[in-house]
Amino acid sequence: MPASSTRPATLQQPAGRRREILRLAVPALGALIAEPLFLLADSAIVGHLGVAQLAGVGLASAVLHTAVGLMVFLAYSTTPAVARAIGTGQLPKAVAAGRDGVWLALLLGIVLAGAGFFTAEPILDLMGASGEVLSFAVDYLRWSLPGLVAMLLIFAGTGVLRGLQDTRTPLAVAAAGFTLNIVLNLFLVYGLQLSVAGSAIGTSIAQWAMALVYVVMVQRNARSHGVSLRPDWHGIRALTKVGSWLMLRTLSLRIAILATVVAAAAQGPVNLAAHQLAMTVFTFLAFALDALAIAGQALIGKELGAAHPVAARELTRTMVRWGTGFGVLTGILLAVAAPWAGLLFTSDADVRSALTLALWVLAAGQPIAGCVFVLDGVLIGAGDAKYLAIAGVLNLACYLPLLLAVRLSGAGGGAGLLWLWAAFSLGYMLARALTLGFRARTDRWMVLGASH
Numbered sequence: 001m002p003a004s005s006t007r008p009a010t011l012q013q014p015a016g017r018r019r020e021i022l023r024l025a026v027p028a029l030g031a032l033i034a035e036p037l038f039l040l041a042d043s044a045i046v047g048h049l050g051v052a053q054l055a056g057v058g059l060a061s062a063v064l065h066t067a068v069g070l071m072v073f074l075a076y077s078t079t080p081a082v083a084r085a086i087g088t089g090q091l092p093k094a095v096a097a098g099r100d101g102v103w104l105a106l107l108l109g110i111v112l113a114g115a116g117f118f119t120a121e122p123i124l125d126l127m128g129a130s131g132e133v134l135s136f137a138v139d140y141l142r143w144s145l146p147g148l149v150a151m152l153l154i155f156a157g158t159g160v161l162r163g164l165q166d167t168r169t170p171l172a173v174a175a176a177g178f179t180l181n182i183v184l185n186l187f188l189v190y191g192l193q194l195s196v197a198g199s200a201i202g203t204s205i206a207q208w209a210m211a212l213v214y215v216v217m218v219q220r221n222a223r224s225h226g227v228s229l230r231p232d233w234h235g236i237r238a239l240t241k242v243g244s245w246l247m248l249r250t251l252s253l254r255i256a257i258l259a260t261v262v263a264a265a266a267q268g269p270v271n272l273a274a275h276q277l278a279m280t281v282f283t284f285l286a287f288a289l290d291a292l293a294i295a296g297q298a299l300i301g302k303e304l305g306a307a308h309p310v311a312a313r314e315l316t317r318t319m320v321r322w323g324t325g326f327g328v329l330t331g332i333l334l335a336v337a338a339p340w341a342g343l344l345f346t347s348d349a350d351v352r353s354a355l356t357l358a359l360w361v362l363a364a365g366q367p368i369a370g371c372v373f374v375l376d377g378v379l380i381g382a383g384d385a386k387y388l389a390i391a392g393v394l395n396l397a398c399y400l401p402l403l404l405a406v407r408l409s410g411a412g413g414g415a416g417l418l419w420l421w422a423a424f425s426l427g428y429m430l431a432r433a434l435t436l437g438f439r440a441r442t443d444r445w446m447v448l449g450a451s452h
Helices: 014-032 034-046 051-070 073-087 091-126 131-163 168-191 195-224 233-265 269-305 309-344 349-381 385-409 413-440
Strands: none
Touching: 014 131, 014 168, 014 269, 014 309, 034 051, 034 168, 034 195, 051 091, 051 131, 051 195, 051 233, 073 091, 073 131, 073 233, 073 269, 073 349, 091 131, 091 195, 091 233, 131 168, 131 195, 131 269, 168 195, 233 269, 233 385, 233 413, 269 309, 269 349, 269 413, 309 349, 349 385, 349 413, 385 413
8 A cells, every 4th residue: 555545634734734743843942941941040149249159050060061962862762662663553662652751861860970079170271260260160060960960851751752742741841841940940049048059959950850751641640551660771772773773863963053152252252252143043043943853853754654754854944944034034033133233232332233133044044954954854854864974074174164264254243254154154054955855855754654
């Protein structure tokens, strides 16, 4: 029987596809901003304690953010594994994949937290912290490490639910966790006078409360489907294999962003400040595109598991159109708002002028970014992690010479930042679009059935 004839009816009509995508993407958008909101709340509460405290939390948060960012593969590898099993109609296998993801998260979290406790001071010292700033940074980082374990469990648990086509529960858990985080931090920092340690403790408690919700859900699903709670080391190794490729992909992205910051710093403090503001805008817009990518991960994994290649193609086309269309819309709005956007962030006229130029280039690159984020999600959902990793390295190899050219040009002021953002938003993102688009046009990523 042709694959197209076995497709679910809801995916045969464009309206059905749109509803399915929105059902997953809209709640995912809310859940995506949970971790940035945790950090924002911590910064706002600690900011009133003093400059040294805020600086220490800023440095420690950078370390945590890097570790957490590299471990996002726990969600990205669990989602397609669960979704593919759902597509094949093997719900116990899907639950087992989720269980193995949780065990892997726990093991990695314990190792990272233990290593972080003993290396906290040397790492922060290497980053330039000293005196009171170093002391506060070490306190915050060490008290945050229990929460790091919880965050990895949250990644795995979120990946399980996304694979089960549920993005509403992660949104509810994230909203409750964010509220609890604020209440605890205010009480511990100002009520019990625990300073930055209180902020870290409060956040860790809130993160563990969220993690336990996911652990209980996975436990109940396992018992209801007769799945053992003991880890399957074969399943964990399979997730680790996929995860290692996804980690390499993420590492290439992090290096690209860090190299861009280094290039901006070489252009002087004004351009560095404007670059950081432009990157903040880029990150904010990326949340909506990430929500589409998450919908892609869940839906594509399910359709490929069910051996529905035509449905997978249709979903991919629809999401690429949406992503590109959203990029066009946000690009137009951003281009119009660019001359006045700086007023929201700074009173420095030079920073605002440089920011305007950077935002115009960012606006021009938004349609490319929209296509890139969606295709990234599609290929992650297909389990095409090895190609994504290799493509990430190739993209980085193409991007670094562009950065070097900007650096060697000696361009400064607004022109320097304009060329820098042209390299990132147009050059780097175009390289990603070409490598992902080339892969998506082939059939090699569409491996059907239970395995990938």
